[in-house]
Amino acid sequence: MIRMNNFKAEPAALREQELAAVKRVFDSGWFILGKEVETFEKSWADFCGRKFAVGVGNGMDAIEIGLRAMGIGPGDEVVTTPMTAIASVLAIVRAGATPVLADVDLASALLDPASVARCLTKKTKAVLLVHLYGQVREMEKWQKLDVALVEDCAQAHGARWNGKHAGSFGAFGAFSFYPTKNLGAKGDAGALVTDSDEIATSAKRIRNYGATDRYHHVDPGMNSRLDEMQAAILSARLPWLERFNARNRQIAARYVAEIKNPRIELLASPLAPENHVYYLFVVRCAERDRLMKFLKDREIESLIHFPVPAHQQECGRGIRCDPKGLTNAERHARECLSIPCHPQMSDDDVDLVVRALNQFSL
Numbered sequence: 001m002i003r004m005n006n007f008k009a010e011p012a013a014l015r016e017q018e019l020a021a022v023k024r025v026f027d028s029g030w031f032i033l034g035k036e037v038e039t040f041e042k043s044w045a046d047f048c049g050r051k052f053a054v055g056v057g058n059g060m061d062a063i064e065i066g067l068r069a070m071g072i073g074p075g076d077e078v079v080t081t082p083m084t085a086i087a088s089v090l091a092i093v094r095a096g097a098t099p100v101l102a103d104v105d106l107a108s109a110l111l112d113p114a115s116v117a118r119c120l121t122k123k124t125k126a127v128l129l130v131h132l133y134g135q136v137r138e139m140e141k142w143q144k145l146d147v148a149l150v151e152d153c154a155q156a157h158g159a160r161w162n163g164k165h166a167g168s169f170g171a172f173g174a175f176s177f178y179p180t181k182n183l184g185a186k187g188d189a190g191a192l193v194t195d196s197d198e199i200a201t202s203a204k205r206i207r208n209y210g211a212t213d214r215y216h217h218v219d220p221g222m223n224s225r226l227d228e229m230q231a232a233i234l235s236a237r238l239p240w241l242e243r244f245n246a247r248n249r250q251i252a253a254r255y256v257a258e259i260k261n262p263r264i265e266l267l268a269s270p271l272a273p274e275n276h277v278y279y280l281f282v283v284r285c286a287e288r289d290r291l292m293k294f295l296k297d298r299e300i301e302s303l304i305h306f307p308v309p310a311h312q313q314e315c316g317r318g319i320r321c322d323p324k325g326l327t328n329a330e331r332h333a334r335e336c337l338s339i340p341c342h343p344q345m346s347d348d349d350v351d352l353v354v355r356a357l358n359q360f361s362l
Contacts, residue, residue: 001299002340002349005180009344014240018186021232028228033208036231041191043238044175047158049168050193052200055226056207059154059176062190063091063128065224066150066172069202072097072125079119080128080152081111082309082321082329087176088130088152089310089319097125101311101321106328107268109133109282109336113141115322120147131156131166133305134182134248134279135270139169150174155279157182158245163274167193172203177234182248182277183241185230247343248278251350255281255341258354263287263361265335280305281341283357288337291360295339298356303338 025036037055045053056062072078073096080088082101092099103115109132116127126148132155139161142149149169153159154176156166167173177189194200202219205211210221256269265284270276282305285291295302309329310316339353 001301002345002352004301004303004338004340005342006344007179011240014237017236018233021236022229025228025232031228033225034228036228036235037226040226040231040235040238043235044191045193047238047241048165048173048193050173051195052197053191053193054200054203054207055231056190056192056203057224057226058087058188059152059174059178059190060087060091060094061207061222061224062174062176062192063088063150063152064094065203065206065222066174066192066194066199067092067095067097067126068206069199070126070148070150070171072148075123076125077121077123077320078126078128078150079116079124081130081132082311082316082326083109083306083332084130084132084152084310085154085306086310086313086315087154088128089316091174092128098123099310099319100124101319101326101329103322103324103326104329104332106332108135108137109267109332110135110137112328113138115324118322118324119320126150126171128152129170130154131159133267133282134159134277136161136166136275137271139164143169154178154181156277157279158241159277160274171196172199177230182245182279183234183237186233187230189226189230189234190224191226244343245277247345248341249273249276251341251345252276252278252281254350255339255354259283259357261358261360264291264357278341280338282336282338284332284335285337285360286335288335291337294360295353295356298352300353300356301340304336305338306336307333309333 041053076097130152151170151173153166159166172194177185206221210217210219
């Protein structure tokens with residue numbers, strides 16, 4: 001079976017480095033907010049080209065904490081996409097703000113600027129741009145907004161636009177280090193990056209019960225701390241990120257060049273290789289369910305990201321949307337399918353996936 005992910009096939013050297021990192025934490029006897037978190041925060045901020053990184057419990061918390069650190073909350077609106085993990089929308093709700101959903105560009109599945117413009121009101125305080133599937137596009141347009149830009153980079157570790165990393169364009173960038181991400185921990189983990197001393201300082205308070213120092217709490221904070229174990233593992237994995245992303249791009253390039261089936265549509269290619277890290281390689285097919293079964297019968301795993309857009313979730317009922325509707329997001333949700341694209345795939349695996357997709361017929 002060709003899996004969507006294959007952690008067991010990761011390099012032995014990486015496994016040894018991760019185990020050594022875990023041992024280092026055990027031997028230290030310090031497990032929460034210590035040197036490992038500080039070291040990773042500095043490394044991640046440097047990698048992303050930002051002054052500060054704040055390690056938190058997960059990617060959803062990173063968005064919520066970032067919004068709260070900016071003073072965005074009750075009475076404020078944040079425009080975002082319905083085509084994302086529900087955590088993006090729930091983070092806005094948990095911050096006390098109101099999410100508003102704009103439609104996507106069908107070619108890329110990313111937010112459509114024209115739809116966002118229709119959603120803006122006097123209450124809009126930010127646009128949460130989701131770098132879906134690992135791609136960044138047209139960042140200059142998004143930086144010209146009359147409201148704050150914030151970035152959901154949960155799928156875009158290492159993606160760049162004109163040499164600048166995802167997470168370095170808005171007031172802050174929020175990352176998830178869920179195990180399947182291009183940079184993944186061995187459990188839940190997250191971080192936000194920013195150039196703002198005010199946002200970073202506030203975020204560090206909020207993640208730790210709103211504390212300025214031990215037993216002194218100035219904000220109604222939360223418990224969302226990147227733990228030492230996960231930070232150490234992330235530090236071990238970070239030097240591997242660029243080579244893993246490069247392998248993803250190699251596989252994606254073959255898919256783009258070799259998948260030739262009129263029944264299967266590819267998303268728009270990035271303008272430059274650096275713009276996409278292919279956390280997921282996504283195709284669209286009107287006969288998606290049959291295609292999934294066709295692939296499964298040939299021992300190729302596939303998944304759907306995401307089958308139910310946010311406004312069609314039970315928890316999303318009543319969310320204000322683009323007055324012209326979200327027809328592109330709804331169509332994408334009906335047709336999108338993620339196929340294997342990860343660094344542990346062999347060239348033979350890629351051959352089998354391409355062959356199967358090209359053999360699929362009605």
